[in-house]
Amino acid sequence: MIILNENDFEKVRIGLEDRVKILPTFVLSVLNQYICGTVYADSSTSRTVLIGTESGVFFVIGNEDNHHFNDCLFDLYSQRKKKNLRFTLFSSNENWDCIIKDRFKNNVKQMSRFSFNYESKKQMADKVLAKEYSIRRIDEELLVNSTEFNEDYYKEYWGTVSNFRKNGFGYCILHNGKVVSECTSIFSSHDYSEMDIATHKEYRGQGLASIIATAFINHCLENHIIPRWDCDIGNKSSIKLARNLGFVNPVQYSIFI
Template identity: 45%
Template sequence: MEMLKETDYYRVLPVLIENSRRCPTFVYSVVDNIISGIVYADDQVQPTTVLIGTKNGVYFIGGNECNTAFNDAFFTWYKQHTSERARFTLFSATGNWDSVICQLFKGEIFQMKRYSFEFNIRDYPVIKKQLPGGFTIRKISKETIEMSSHFKKSYYEQYWDGISNFLKYGFGFCVINDDREVVSECTSIFIGQSFAEIDIVTQNQYAGKGFASILGELFIDKCSERGLTPGWDCDVNNISSIKLAAKLGFVKPVEYSIFVGK
């Protein structure tokens, strides 16, 4: 298992394309050098197995799951990594990888199930929802981030290497009430390789007013303007997220696994 130089990250793209429906957007963010991360491969020139991670401890493993030497090296790396009590969340590419990971870790990590949705423009609503009175929509900016109670500065430091990097590559929208309080937000948690993944939240007391749908529509429209495909992932038991995804044109959920360190 060898660490690739940033200038060689592109070499893993053929492996990622093979897993395109289950390859999370953060992987492309790292490979495209939009956010900082690490890329390991079994070969520096023609990789067939890869481990790609962000600096905040989220990883993806894919490619040839029968590569025993790589798998053993990966587990050794994991033991050293977690000895520092660092975060470890692993996205699996396939069901075969699920089996390999379970065998390697033997109960040391929890397995969870998530859905990855496909966006279909034909299922996207033609009639847009209207914002009720007493609220305004703003683009996410330094000012709105300071006002936010959820997607705060720490969020963008964790996922985007800082607010300035988000404002350079990412985008989002929020709903603000007359008291200058951010009540609902939709932001790009990751962007890369023509994909933009949605992260969306509404304060509990403002649920049911359609804010999430309105912001989701604005986000999708912005993706279309920038030539990006919007992405939607969520836990399989997140019913509200699944329903909202369907309203916005996200269909054909594919189930995949993530593994979380204990």
């Protein structure tokens, strides 16, 4: 297993272009160099690649039969675990599911998730909020007052708050100045942005998540970005909201934690 130079990231992206629909957004974030990350390959031909973020989220794709690469993948997992670092592995297909389960044994737990498509190009009508509520784009001042998407959140996924402000975006609903519902890009790339939504428990059940998600989606469409929605297959409320917002044709995939 070798570590590719950032100059080779674009070549890897082009090589995966025909499979872009199955690539997690964080993979494209790394390859577009929106966030810092590492690309490991079996050789200079990159028949098998492992793409990871600094926070410890990884995706593997390519030839499953390279035993040396698979051993190195497990070694990387072991090294991170010894240091109490995160290791979340996204699988690209059922063959990789089998390889990971066979090589990692009971060291990891398999979870199933849905990745939804968004095919509409028409902006949705903004929904009216009561006068004591307002919508604002997330900035440094607002994220400091967030309980969910705070400074630590953006440092984990974006490296720095300033990098999020440069390459990502998000919106929040304020109630009398208090952040009560948010929708932000957990990862973004040149063409995609994956949504993350949270509503304060005291304000749930009022449709605020739908309102703030609409603001996020409309921003995407205005800027020629495709919004993405991923969630656990058992998260019924998230699935329902995704479909109500226009996300369709969920594809199931596995992650290992």
